Amino acid sequence: MNMSWRIFLLSLIAFSVFTEVVVAGGKPRLAVVEFEAKVPKAKRELGTAMTDLLIDALVKTRRYAVLERTVIDKIRQEQDMTLSGEVDAATGAKFGRMIGAEFLVVGAVTKFEEKGGGGVGGLLSRKVAGGFGMQVSEVGMTLRIINSTSGEIMASEKVSQKEKAIGIAAGTSIGGIPLGGVLYKSKAMQTAIDKAIQKSVAIIGDRLPEPDPNAPDVSVIEVEVAGVDFKLLKIFAKTIKGLDDVSNVSRTFSDGVATFVVHYEGTADELAEAIDEAKPDDVNLEITGFSDRRIEMEAQ
Numbered sequence: 001m002n003m004s005w006r007i008f009l010l011s012l013i014a015f016s017v018f019t020e021v022v023v024a025g026g027k028p029r030l031a032v033v034e035f036e037a038k039v040p041k042a043k044r045e046l047g048t049a050m051t052d053l054l055i056d057a058l059v060k061t062r063r064y065a066v067l068e069r070t071v072i073d074k075i076r077q078e079q080d081m082t083l084s085g086e087v088d089a090a091t092g093a094k095f096g097r098m099i100g101a102e103f104l105v106v107g108a109v110t111k112f113e114e115k116g117g118g119g120v121g122g123l124l125s126r127k128v129a130g131g132f133g134m135q136v137s138e139v140g141m142t143l144r145i146i147n148s149t150s151g152e153i154m155a156s157e158k159v160s161q162k163e164k165a166i167g168i169a170a171g172t173s174i175g176g177i178p179l180g181g182v183l184y185k186s187k188a189m190q191t192a193i194d195k196a197i198q199k200s201v202a203i204i205g206d207r208l209p210e211p212d213p214n215a216p217d218v219s220v221i222e223v224e225v226a227g228v229d230f231k232l233l234k235i236f237a238k239t240i241k242g243l244d245d246v247s248n249v250s251r252t253f254s255d256g257v258a259t260f261v262v263h264y265e266g267t268a269d270e271l272a273e274a275i276d277e278a279k280p281d282d283v284n285l286e287i288t289g290f291s292d293r294r295i296e297m298e299a300q
Helices: 003-018 044-061 069-078 089-099 187-207 230-241 268-278
Strands: 029-032 103-116 134-147 153-166 219-226 246-254 257-264 285-291 294-299
Touching: 029 044, 029 069, 044 069, 044 103, 044 187, 069 089, 069 257, 089 103, 089 134, 103 153, 103 187, 134 187, 153 187, 219 230, 219 268, 219 285, 230 246, 230 257, 230 268, 257 268, 268 285, 268 294
Parallel strands: 029 103, 219 294
Antiparallel strands: 103 134, 134 153, 219 257, 246 257, 285 294
């Protein structure tokens, strides 16, 4: 079989496995696509940072099964699918179904300004705004929610927040996410961002159905396994799907790396332990990375 046919068949396999969706009970399945940065001179990191803050806030509500952003980005890139803040309903719905999300959130950062004591800084000019004079900060965002089942645009909203404050921010993180110089650090901008994110969470909450109160608490955990061939891919897929408390599994496979998105009634460390116990005895696994929503493994 020549190389072009191999690539074609692998593409079909990757596409088909991501269209395999098992309904997870209880919580609405939600995916937030990386926001565009539509601010003059802004870099892509602005959209990424605001997306991560929104995802973090949505996860903390415990109302939704939220898909991991890095997995969404990987699938979008593999499918060569551009999803802007103005994506049409049909494209958004198609992508949502592909990744197993009932609802898709897309948007853009349209305003990100700070003026006053320390001048304008942060992401736009790579300077740190740090004066102790009065800072005036404003954040603007657009937000669209698409129903992947019906293709309906459930919301198309503008979010704006303007704040005034004296001095720099007390810390270097917002919502538990380190800023590392990517976002502004004044108290005014910190407050503006936090309120804009909370407004966005409220909009999403108003449009999406309430979770079933009797449904189990399901986490969405990404499991990446390196050093895998196609035979091992099938073994891992069967192993994970056969675990107790797993309600939904989707996967991709590229260059020896298998990525699974697992809906699981438990924590990431419990899932890692369950996979290790259920795998065949002749398959050795080493955990190479770990967080609350992601497990990295390597097959030996």
